[in-house]
Amino acid sequence: MAVTAKDLEKIRKEGLRALRETLGTVGMIKFLQMYSDGTGDYTKERQEKLGGVIKEDLQDYLREELN
Secondary structure (H helix, E strand, O other), X not given: OOOOXXXXXXXXXXXXXXXXXXXXXXXXXXXXXXXOOOOOOHHHHHHHHHOOOOHXXXXXXXXXXXX
């Protein structure tokens, strides 16, 4: 199913309305300001930061932290 520009605009408007109703105008603006398109190369930065961390390392870490 293809999503048209009209569909995306409707979703955007409904999302903004839901945010405004839930958070109020100021809260909605602050929430939206928390997000940006970002810059850089996420994949490269992730590899640099996490290196050889594997799923088991994360599981072990969480097990230790939660006990």
